[in-house]
Amino acid sequence: MSDYNANGYQFFSLTDANTKEWNAFVLSSQLGSIHQISDWKNFQEQIPGRGPVLGFGVKEKGEIKATIFCVRMGTGFLGKYWWYSARGPVFDPKEKAVGIFLIEKVTAELKRKGGMFWRFDPYFPQAFELPGVQTRNATQNYQPTDTLEIDLTQTNDEILSYMKRKGRYNINLAQKKGVRVTFILGNDITKKDIDDFWRLNTETTRRDSFSGHEKSYYEKFLKHLKKYAVLFFAEFEGKRIASAISTFCGSKAIYYFGASSSDAQTRPLMAPYLLQWEMMQYAKKKGCLTYDFLGIAPEDETNHPYAGISEFKWKFGGERKTYASGQEIVFQSVWYTLYRLAKKLKRV
Numbered sequence: 001m002s003d004y005n006a007n008g009y010q011f012f013s014l015t016d017a018n019t020k021e022w023n024a025f026v027l028s029s030q031l032g033s034i035h036q037i038s039d040w041k042n043f044q045e046q047i048p049g050r051g052p053v054l055g056f057g058v059k060e061k062g063e064i065k066a067t068i069f070c071v072r073m074g075t076g077f078l079g080k081y082w083w084y085s086a087r088g089p090v091f092d093p094k095e096k097a098v099g100i101f102l103i104e105k106v107t108a109e110l111k112r113k114g115g116m117f118w119r120f121d122p123y124f125p126q127a128f129e130l131p132g133v134q135t136r137n138a139t140q141n142y143q144p145t146d147t148l149e150i151d152l153t154q155t156n157d158e159i160l161s162y163m164k165r166k167g168r169y170n171i172n173l174a175q176k177k178g179v180r181v182t183f184i185l186g187n188d189i190t191k192k193d194i195d196d197f198w199r200l201n202t203e204t205t206r207r208d209s210f211s212g213h214e215k216s217y218y219e220k221f222l223k224h225l226k227k228y229a230v231l232f233f234a235e236f237e238g239k240r241i242a243s244a245i246s247t248f249c250g251s252k253a254i255y256y257f258g259a260s261s262s263d264a265q266t267r268p269l270m271a272p273y274l275l276q277w278e279m280m281q282y283a284k285k286k287g288c289l290t291y292d293f294l295g296i297a298p299e300d301e302t303n304h305p306y307a308g309i310s311e312f313k314w315k316f317g318g319e320r321k322t323y324a325s326g327q328e329i330v331f332q333s334v335w336y337t338l339y340r341l342a343k344k345l346k347r348v
Helices: 016-028 038-044 096-113 156-162 165-176 191-208 215-224 271-285 307-314 333-347
Strands: 002-004 009-013 050-060 063-074 081-086 117-121 146-151 180-185 229-236 239-249 252-260 290-292 319-322 327-330
Touching (some): 009 096, 016 038, 016 050, 016 063, 038 050, 038 215, 050 096, 096 117, 165 271, 191 229, 191 252, 229 271, 239 271, 271 290, 327 333
Antiparallel strands (some): 002 009, 009 050, 050 063, 063 081, 146 290, 146 319
16 A cells, blocks of 8 residues: 655555564654554454554655554454554654644545544643544543653662652562562463463452453463563562563563562562562663553542552652543444443443
8 A cells, every 4th residue: 555645745554574664663763662563463463352453654755754553453242343553653743744644544544444433542642632633532541641650761879769768668678588580581481480470460350359361361462572571570489479571662661560479478578669670670771761650540530440559659759641541533423422332331
């Protein structure tokens, strides 16, 4: 596919031939992240009910200026589906015209391919607007609007100084008690490693009363994002008592999944605090500039589902980052209205 507009923008699709160029653009972009590189596309296509994943972009004078992945999301009802773009589109925020052109062209493509609507939630600040692009606030935000971010360009002493006293204390306590952190990369991850993570994850979801993903989701995450996803364990006297999965892609490190033992004897060791600290150290060594805790409760929302984990995350200091809510472009208004109603009733 190739299409031009009067400004010389060329609309194109992702192919094997331009994958390397695509990834290089995303990794160098201010709005780029792991969610918009080719490995993420491959991962999404392994999840039941999702896929295919379509990639679209814009070039100007042969140079990529904007990209986006669109994942087909099945509803499991009468063959209905919609499209989702996690943390996309990617383009220079100063060049809004290229972003508008991309969204207009992708809208036309997806409308032709069917589906109820298209949702996207890029790293746009709250006040960012694209003139002429008509959207609605998303039915549901898959990506958090608020997150906590650590500036990794600071020295370790500076990072520690901005932490809450309890955060520093718990890191030191875990170290003194003999907790040790290890990490395992892609091809070296064994069935036992997955089983140990799953055991800790199950203990955590039961203890804290929230639902996680199926075991196979984490396996596929580590397998298909193996160049970027790392599995960490905190160990005490040969026993794994806490675990986490984080990604290290370009300038961004993202803490994705965390789990810890419910054992009354090991919980006082504060292993999750040391785990976070060691993941920050790993991110620094990988050249990441920021460490993203991936989701905290918005300001003044004390009953938000993230309220509990936010209290833990804020002990590490950092800066709140707030992004615009996900946006949706409607293709099938009747089905879209029914879908929104069903989602609303499900939450009641």
